[in-house]
Amino acid sequence: xxxxxxxxxxGCTALALAxxxxxxxxxxxxxxxxxxxxxxxxxxxxGVWSGSEQxxxxxxxxxxxxxxxxKTQFVSTGDNVSTVVGSKIEGGxxxxxxxxxxxxxxxxxxxxxxxxxLSPTAQQTIDADYAPVWKKxxxxxxxxxxxxxxxxxxxxxxxxxxxxxxxxxxxxxTYDELLKAGHTVSDSGLAAFAVAGQDGWTLTDWFENIYLxxxxxxxxxxxxxxxxxxxxxxxxxxxxxxxxxxxxxxLIAGGQKEAxxxxxxxxxxxxxxxxxxxxxxxxxDFVAGVAHDQYGKAIGxxxxxxxxxxxxxxxxxxxxxxxxxxxxxxxxxxKAGMKLLEYLATPEAAAVWAKAGGFLSPNKKLSLSAxxxxxxxxxxxxxxxxxxxxxxxxxxxxxxxxxGTKGTGxxxxxxxxxxxxxxxxxTAARLEAAAAKAYQG
Numbered sequence: 433x434x435x436x437x438x439x440x441x442x443g444c445t446a447l448a449l450a451x452x453x454x455x456x457x458x459x460x461x462x463x464x465x466x467x468x469x470x471x472x473x474x475x476x477x478x479g480v481w482s483g484s485e486q487x488x489x490x491x492x493x494x495x496x497x498x499x500x501x502x503k504t505q506f507v508s509t510g511d512n513v514s515t516v517v518g519s520k521i522e523g524g525x526x527x528x529x530x531x532x533x534x535x536x537x538x539x540x541x542x543x544x545x546x547x548x549x550l551s552p553t554a555q556q557t558i559d560a561d562y563a564p565v566w567k568k569x570x571x572x573x574x575x576x577x578x579x580x581x582x583x584x585x586x587x588x589x590x591x592x593x594x595x596x597x598x599x600x601x602x603x604x605x606t607y608d609e610l611l612k613a614g615h616t617v618s619d620s621g622l623a624a625f626a627v628a629g630q631d632g633w634t635l636t637d638w639f640e641n642i643y644l645x646x647x648x649x650x651x652x653x654x655x656x657x658x659x660x661x662x663x664x665x666x667x668x669x670x671x672x673x674x675x676x677x678x679x680x681x682x683l684i685a686g687g688q689k690e691a692x693x694x695x696x697x698x699x700x701x702x703x704x705x706x707x708x709x710x711x712x713x714x715x716x717d718f719v720a721g722v723a724h725d726q727y728g729k730a731i732g733x734x735x736x737x738x739x740x741x742x743x744x745x746x747x748x749x750x751x752x753x754x755x756x757x758x759x760x761x762x763x764x765x766x767k768a769g770m771k772l773l774e775y776l777a778t779p780e781a782a783a784v785w786a787k788a789g790g791f792l793s794p795n796k797k798l799s800l801s802a803x804x805x806x807x808x809x810x811x812x813x814x815x816x817x818x819x820x821x822x823x824x825x826x827x828x829x830x831x832x833x834x835x836g837t838k839g840t841g842x843x844x845x846x847x848x849x850x851x852x853x854x855x856x857x858x859t860a861a862r863l864e865a866a867a868a869k870a871y872q873g
Contacts, residue, residue: 478529528769532755585792637714
């Protein structure tokens with residue numbers, strides 16, 4: 433099983449909807465003139481998106497058609513992109529462009545020789561308009577293959593403003609303040625946090641935010657590449673910090689046992705559903721879609737977020753996920769596919785989906801006014817403002833056997849740690865054993 437998608441929602445998940453703007457309607461958005469130089473050509477694009485995400489990306493493709501004359505065809509792959517794309521290549525039916533949701537998969541494609549390096553035009557745009565870190569995550573062995581078109585912000589703690597107001601709590605600025613605020617919320621009658629322990633990927637995200645802030649970006653990069661062992665003291669320290677939360681039955685809704693039986697949508701329900709059990713839930717910007725779509729919460733009023741707080745004297749972390757556009761060598765129309773990438777690199781293309789909602793762009797040149805509401809603008813500002821300190825989800829960078837498979841590797845070991853957080857050093861040793869095996873494979 434591939435690592436859980438960073439955006440998993442169906443229906444219209446746009447934050448803009450929550451503030452009453454039209455997010456999912458309308459036809460193709462104009463991208464301006466153009467000389468229709470690609471008339472008669474068709475670009476095939478494969479990606480994981482379905483539902484509202486696919487509809488909104490289609491608006492971007494329609495704008496490309498209006499600008500260039502090229503038709504587009506989108507193929508939804510489901511989560512297992514590498515298997516689907518690999519079988520299409522083998523069958524002589526390779527798409528021209530793939531939207532890749534994991535750094536590890538992009539690296540795999542490049543090492544198999546499937547990808548075309550980006551054109552000078554696309555590279556110049558990325559150099560000018562994106563923080564260098566996004567170029568790094570799109571590159572393999574010094575060649576730039578991927579353009580990060582859509583990003584997720586995974587350093588957001590979502591809360592019920594009513595619950596925090598009732599407890600007399602302000603959004604905290606440090607991890608220690610977060611735990612202290614949690615106890616105050618708990619004393620007022622609600623548990624502090626809903627934790628989605630049934631989905632191991634949420635626990636990796638908790639760890640990654642703590643580790644990035646506490647150990648710093650250089651150590652984070654080294655651990656992500658397995659240049660640093662999981663037995664390193666910084667890992668034990670981060671697990672100890674995480675364990676403070678995990679072992680405190682006052683802080684977790686239903687305690688550890690219930691957390692291990694709660695999936696991601698269930699954790700959002702515990703905060704924003706009809707019978708609230710907790711005041712806060714940590715996960716990415718996509719929490720807003722569930723809170724609005726499933727429970728009718730107005731984002732910014734009934735549901736809001738604060739940045740994941742700084743840990744142990746470090747700076748507040750910004751962990752991201754994202755989808756990168758790549759061009760396949762074996763695509764029947766790879767040349768037109770590269771023209772699509774050049775278009776996707778522009779703020780003009782990003783603005784189409786930003787207007788539709790449910791989207792963040794790492795493009796610095798995209799005006800914040802392109803987003804439909806204040807909450808999304810704040811999230812985008814935080815993501816872009818973090819610049820080179822943004823770090824891509826660590827488990828998405830790892831081999832799937834370690835960082836992206838249910839019931840094994842990091843997912844299972846952090847679930848075991850949630851069940852019994854008493855031995856951070858032992859957990860670190862087990863993580864290292866699993867990582868060493870996966871990175872060798």
